[in-house]
Amino acid sequence: MTATATTAAPTATGMRLRLHDIRIDYGGGAVIDGLDLEIAAGEILVLVGKSGCGKSTLLRAIAGLRAPSAGRILADDAPVAGPSADRALVFQDDALLPWRTARRNIELALSLRGIARAQRRATALRWVREIGLEGFADYLPRDLSGGMRQRVQLARSLAGSPRAVLMDEPFGALDTQTRATMQRLLIDTWRAHPTTIVFVTHDLDEALLLGDRIAVIGGGAVRDLVEVPAPRTPLDRAALKAELLEKL
The missing domain is CATH 3.40.50.300 (P-loop containing nucleotide triphosphate hydrolases)
Known part of the structure; x- marks a missing residue:
């Protein structure tokens, strides 16, 4: 990488x-x-x-x-x-839950970490902005392109730190x-x-x-x-x- x-690489x-x-x-x-x-x-x-x-x-x-x-x-x-x-695993198939919106798919990783609901929503929305999908937070996976779905999967994988x-x-x-x-x-x-x-x-x-x-x-x-x-x-x-x- x-x-x-x-610029200088971040502290590991x-x-x-x-x-x-x-x-x-x-x-x-x-x-x-x-x-x-x-x-x-x-x-x-x-x-x-x-x-x-x-x-x-x-x-x-x-x-x-x-x-x-x-x-x-x-x-x-x-x-x-x-x-x-x-240890988060990211597949070629985006593996998003089809009944959850982009935001709520990202929230899943935070839920597994025991993060409070209000904080989960705010953090997921920050990730939506970070991956360049502002305006698509409430879209279901079926309404997103393949690249958009992979952005959501990346955010979901990283949101749980x-x-x-x-x-x-x-x-x-x-x-x-x-x-x-x-x-x-x-x-x-x-x-x-x-x-x-x-x-x-x-x-x-x-x-x-x-x-x-x-x-x-x-x-x-x-x-x-x-x-x-x-x-x-x-x-x-x-x-x-x-x-x-x-x-x-």
Whole structure:
């Protein structure tokens, strides 16, 4: 993320994540086997790899939705034993509740935190403004475009002040222009509300735009870790993309 910033990065308030000797079985075999990975508090780590290599499965394990068959996942030195409001998961499908308005979808994360109703409404409306949807707070998801729905999902994920946000190809179904807008919104929102982000994508250009580091997943483990320097020029990006293509 630092590569796209124009001012100093914010103080990290995110969660440190450590994965040690992780094995995850799926379909009669191990999709992840012997994986080790450390994610620093406040960094944006992007996971890339071929389809079926286990990126999404790994993300769900970090979220606490799937227990590893072996190994340990630590969140700030505490074992991950299940889902937590401190680890928010963002899907490609916006997963909004269709009967709740945009504002009330955002309020859901605040409700889970035990925030009082009056404060929930005020905070949700602030997030509506922050994601550029002022005037759409009372719209149902069916009345919003795909990009608008993803804005609401992003706001809902961040409104509860998680210390880690786990994003599973959240912009993959969007058109090119909307995707670029959402990438910029993510950068701007991260700068205003710093947290740890683990981001899964198949798009290497997206990985190079967003990531501080890129983890190449293959053969059940982290095949390589690529540092993304800042600032980065178009020539830097082209060279890194060629390097990543070779590693994949």
